[in-house]
Amino acid sequence: xxxxxxxxxxxxxxxxxxxxxxxxxxxxxxxxxxxxxxxxxxxxxxxxxxxxxxxxxxxxxxxxxxxxxxxxxxxxxxxxxxxxxxxxxxxxxxxxxxxxxxxxxxxxxxxxxxxxxxxxxxxxxxxxxxxxxxxxxxxxxxxxxxxxxxxxxxxxxxxxxxxxxxxxxxxxxxxxxxxxxxxxxxxxxxxxxxxxxxxxxxxxxxxxxxxxxxxxxxxxxxxxxxxxxxxxxxxxxxxxxxxxxxxxxxxxxxxxxxxxxxxxxxxxxxxxxxxxxxx
Numbered sequence: 619x620x621x622x623x624x625x626x627x628x629x630x631x632x633x634x635x636x637x638x639x640x641x642x643x644x645x646x647x648x649x650x651x652x653x654x655x656x657x658x659x660x661x662x663x664x665x666x667x668x669x670x671x672x673x674x675x676x677x678x679x680x681x682x683x684x685x686x687x688x689x690x691x692x693x694x695x696x697x698x699x700x701x702x703x704x705x706x707x708x709x710x711x712x713x714x715x716x717x718x719x720x721x722x723x724x725x726x727x728x729x730x731x732x733x734x735x736x737x738x739x740x741x742x743x744x745x746x747x748x749x750x751x752x753x754x755x756x757x758x759x760x761x762x763x764x765x766x767x768x769x770x771x772x773x774x775x776x777x778x779x780x781x782x783x784x785x786x787x788x789x790x791x792x793x794x795x796x797x798x799x800x801x802x803x804x805x806x807x808x809x810x811x812x813x814x815x816x817x818x819x820x821x822x823x824x825x826x827x828x829x830x831x832x833x834x835x836x837x838x839x840x841x842x843x844x845x846x847x848x849x850x851x852x853x854x855x856x857x858x859x860x861x862x863x864x865x866x867x868x869x870x871x872x873x874x875x876x877x878x879x880x881x882x883x884x885x886x887x888x889x890x891x892x893x894x895x896x897x
Contacts, residue, residue: 651675653683657692664695669703690720697732701739710736710763727771731780734767738787758798765791796826796835803838816842833863840875 651659656679663672676696683689693716700709713733720726740760768784768791775781803818815838822835836859843852856875859866868876 651678651682653679653686653688656682657688660692660695660699664699667702669699672699673703690716690723693720694725694728697729697736701732701736706736706739709733727775727778727780730767730771730774731778731784734764734771734784734787737761737764737767738791740764758795761791761794765795792826793829793831796822796829796831799826800831800835800838803835803842807838807842810845812842812845815839816846833859833866836863837866837868837875841877844877 656675660672660675660679663669663675673696676692676699679686679688679692680696693712697709697712697716700706700712710733713729713736716723716729717726717733720729723729737760765788768788771778771784772781772788778784799818799822803815803822806812806815806818819835819839819842822829822831823839826832836855840852840855840859843849843855856873859875860869860873863869864873870876
């Protein structure tokens with residue numbers, strides 16, 4: 619009685635394996651193409667704006683012919699295709715890999731530029747939308763990475779055809795980072811964390827000296843020092859503001875700073891205990 623069920627049990631045990639084999643047999647395979655065919659089909663796909671197919675062909679070329687005549691150019695094209703496909707993280711990662719594996723390549727400046735551009739595009743338009751209810755949670759890592767990538771490009775390849783555009787983007791990024799730091803300082807002022815606010819304002823002045831945020835950072839520092847009862851520090855900051863930004867709207871006709879007391883939010887226990895240092 620038991621023996622008649624043994625074949626059925628064996629068949630049931632084999633079903634998962636048979637299913638897997640059938641799936642493998644029916645799945646599309648990477649075409650058997652020559653290196654040149656891979657590359658030419660990738661270029662045709664790029665021309666047709668079919669980035670998905672272009673990426674598949676370029677990755678196929680890279681895996682099948684890693685040391686072929688088209689290998690390095692395929693990597694550069696792959697950076698571009700990932701960027702065009704809006705996969706900025708993949709574009710940045712591919713560019714970084716190219717920089718590490720081809721440090722003497724004649725188009726290394728392009729890889730630096732595209733890496734910076736990919737990180738830049740992650741937070742493109744961030745200046746208009748980076749003030750949420752709790753902006754301190756905003757990740758500014760991509761903006762900082764982009765700034766550093768463009769900076770490396772300009773330092774290593776000052777005559778690159780990408781240098782001028784990188785320089786303009788660095789101005790935007792510097793102003794963006796400065797504005798973020800200023801907003802952080804404003805946040806601390808509203809929380810009554812005046813030491814932290816003054817430190818954040820000083821960071822803007824020292825690290826983003828050509829940014830439009832510097833003038834307001836000086837005003838905020840002066841207000842923080844007023845709250846901290848540090849008249850000498852306050853007067854020193856006001857003198858810098860008066861000398862560099864004499865037309866600032868917060869300066870009166872006689873050059874005094876018009877102080878506006880901030881609306882405070884509720885301070886945390888850490889803020890009270892540490893005088894704002896750990897707010």
